Amino acid sequence: MTDATAARLRPASRPSLWDRIGQGRNALGLIFMLPAAVFLLLFLTYPLGLGVWLGFTDTRIGRAGVFIGLENYEMLLTDHVFLLSVFNTILYTVVASILKFALGLWLALILNEHLPFKAFFRAIVLLPWVVPTVLSAIAFWWIYDAQFSIISWALIKLGWIDAPINFLGDSTNARASVIAANVWRGIPFVAISLLAGLQTIPPSLNEAATLDGATSWQRFRHITLPMLSPIIAVVMTFSVLFTFTDFQLIYVLTRGGPLNATHLMATLSFQRAIPGGQLGEGAAIAVAMIPFLLGAILFSYFGLQRRKWQQGGAD
Amino acid sequence: MASVNIRDVRKAYGATQVIHGVDIRIEDGEFVILVGPSGCGKSTLLRMIAGLENITGGEILIGDRVVNDVPPKERDIAMVFQNYALYPHMTVADNMAFSMKLRKAPQSEIDERVNKAAGILGLTHLLERYPRQLSGGQRQRVAMGRAIVRDPQVFLFDEPLSNLDAKLRVQMRTEIKELHQRLKTTTVYVTHDQIEAMTMADKIVVMHDGIVEQMGAPLELYDRPANLFVAGFIGSPAMNFVKGRIKAGAVPSFETEEGASLPLASAPQGSDGRPAVYGIRPEHFRLTDDGLPAEVVVVEPTGSETQVVARLGGHEYVCVFRERISAGPGETIRIAPDPGLVHLFDVESGKRLGA
Numbered sequence: 074m075t076d077a078t079a080a081r082l083r084p085a086s087r088p089s090l091w092d093r094i095g096q097g098r099n100a101l102g103l104i105f106m107l108p109a110a111v112f113l114l115l116f117l118t119y120p121l122g123l124g125v126w127l128g129f130t131d132t133r134i135g136r137a138g139v140f141i142g143l144e145n146y147e148m149l150l151t152d153h154v155f156l157l158s159v160f161n162t163i164l165y166t167v168v169a170s171i172l173k174f175a176l177g178l179w180l181a182l183i184l185n186e187h188l189p190f191k192a193f194f195r196a197i198v199l200l201p202w203v204v205p206t207v208l209s210a211i212a213f214w215w216i217y218d219a220q221f222s223i224i225s226w227a228l229i230k231l232g233w234i235d236a237p238i239n240f241l242g243d244s245t246n247a248r249a250s251v252i253a254a255n256v257w258r259g260i261p262f263v264a265i266s267l268l269a270g271l272q273t274i275p276p277s278l279n280e281a282a283t284l285d286g287a288t289s290w291q292r293f294r295h296i297t298l299p300m301l302s303p304i305i306a307v308v309m310t311f312s313v314l315f316t317f318t319d320f321q322l323i324y325v326l327t328r329g330g331p332l333n334a335t336h337l338m339a340t341l342s343f344q345r346a347i348p349g350g351q352l353g354e355g356a357a358i359a360v361a362m363i364p365f366l367l368g369a370i371l372f373s374y375f376g377l378q379r380r381k382w383q384q385g386g387a388d
Numbered sequence: 389m390a391s392v393n394i395r396d397v398r399k400a401y402g403a404t405q406v407i408h409g410v411d412i413r414i415e416d417g418e419f420v421i422l423v424g425p426s427g428c429g430k431s432t433l434l435r436m437i438a439g440l441e442n443i444t445g446g447e448i449l450i451g452d453r454v455v456n457d458v459p460p461k462e463r464d465i466a467m468v469f470q471n472y473a474l475y476p477h478m479t480v481a482d483n484m485a486f487s488m489k490l491r492k493a494p495q496s497e498i499d500e501r502v503n504k505a506a507g508i509l510g511l512t513h514l515l516e517r518y519p520r521q522l523s524g525g526q527r528q529r530v531a532m533g534r535a536i537v538r539d540p541q542v543f544l545f546d547e548p549l550s551n552l553d554a555k556l557r558v559q560m561r562t563e564i565k566e567l568h569q570r571l572k573t574t575t576v577y578v579t580h581d582q583i584e585a586m587t588m589a590d591k592i593v594v595m596h597d598g599i600v601e602q603m604g605a606p607l608e609l610y611d612r613p614a615n616l617f618v619a620g621f622i623g624s625p626a627m628n629f630v631k632g633r634i635k636a637g638a639v640p641s642f643e644t645e646e647g648a649s650l651p652l653a654s655a656p657q658g659s660d661g662r663p664a665v666y667g668i669r670p671e672h673f674r675l676t677d678d679g680l681p682a683e684v685v686v687v688e689p690t691g692s693e694t695q696v697v698a699r700l701g702g703h704e705y706v707c708v709f710r711e712r713i714s715a716g717p718g719e720t721i722r723i724a725p726d727p728g729l730v731h732l733f734d735v736e737s738g739k740r741l742g743a
Contacts, residue, residue, distance in 0.1 A: 277473035280440050285487035285538075286461035295486070299477040 177263025648701025
């Protein structure tokens, strides 16, 4: 009998626990997932849970609170500043998102044409996106300065206005100004993502439509837009979420003023919780954003579902 | 329906000229195939007829109208693309009806034409499906349906079968030919597959490097290729070429560079000693006892025929025989080129010599 057959005939020894962990797909999978899971639990689930808990307490900085049920929320419902911030957030999100979508799509369509220096322009478009938000916010702060604004200066030189525009001192102006800054910052994301979507549309579709007699508007309406709709759903969901939770821009430009006209839920939550010290109330405001965000996510979940025409076999 | 007249058409991208003065006349109702290797300009020419590419020089007429500056949608042509270019978000019926809807045709007329086209192509049960839910051949048919519904002056096909598998390609080839016989619409068809060209066309235009090498009926091109390029391009397996000299005389023959002597039916006048290229198609060799001895290199039986690579006088020839061959590699067979079916070409210009 050779060694090989002898080895084969020997009864198989019971695998050790270590061997079973090393060979079992499930055990190994769990081990590989552990670092990521710990990370998520520690830095995502725990803070979120803590925030929700704090919303049900009257915690202040320096004093552990007690559970007070929905008292924070009941108070918020009669709090005019909070209600104003909800209105501001919705206005800010809706107007900025619509503008970002319209301008971003327009920019993407232009960049999709055969332009000279195409790569250069595409890189330029990304600039507002790569500049840290706080830096660009500070730049806008100067642009909107009550005395030294370059816009006011230019318009006065042109003779269109007599006195500097009070960009951030007037409620309406301030709202328009922060929305403009947010749009400027958000356009690259929309434009570049939609451009990527546009480039996945085979040119032959547009050629076929041209031969079928479609004008450029009809090609846009019947070919480009429907083909782009899945990407639009993704991009606009993210854009809405980013805009709804915006903080940095407002905090640098107006800190919520004047007369709370630009206070968003995120800035109000911060203001009440940290400078104001009312951690419980601040947390409740932050938690109050969740239903809105959930709504946006649900909307996109149904919007993102594969259209009927996308189903079926691949090629 | 209309004729298409291509007169001295040129195309340049910047300084690079890709089509150098092409003249083709396509009669009303004719099925013309533009064939040639990749980059020969055939697709560009088709896209110029469609209006998807500008015409740098010369003119294209559809019917009696010069269409150089006519936008594509007013040229009254329909095109079938290589990737079908079906609108993925529209059903089969909507794909076919799209052009009529843009024209704001009445719904009853749209339904009538779509149903008629679907009937011709056997798509009636698929009208509510989306393109993704169709097989390659069905998509191909929808693309044709979209063209038929338009009832255009001219059909343009841009390599429509190259995305299909071999079996389906043969089937669709027949379908397209039948469709043309039924509709009799002038058709321009681009392919790089010479078999498609041979089997379907009324007239083949062989293009190479932006010029027309030869134009004519399929068998004309096969029997009398005008130059080395056409001779090598048309026919499969490709024609054998061997360089050497013509020896005129009482019994004309051809002496290869390696010193072998090959039979000729006749030598062109005054061609004794002239260097030339001898061309013989694989299927024009015969197995015969008084043939030339050749060493078998490779035997490839296909069932209906046998393809043999044989070495004769230091040169390898591809031969195709109807007979089955028992000889294996290294053994000797006796083969004879049919002298009446030999082609002679000029060494320098590649042009056909003699009759």
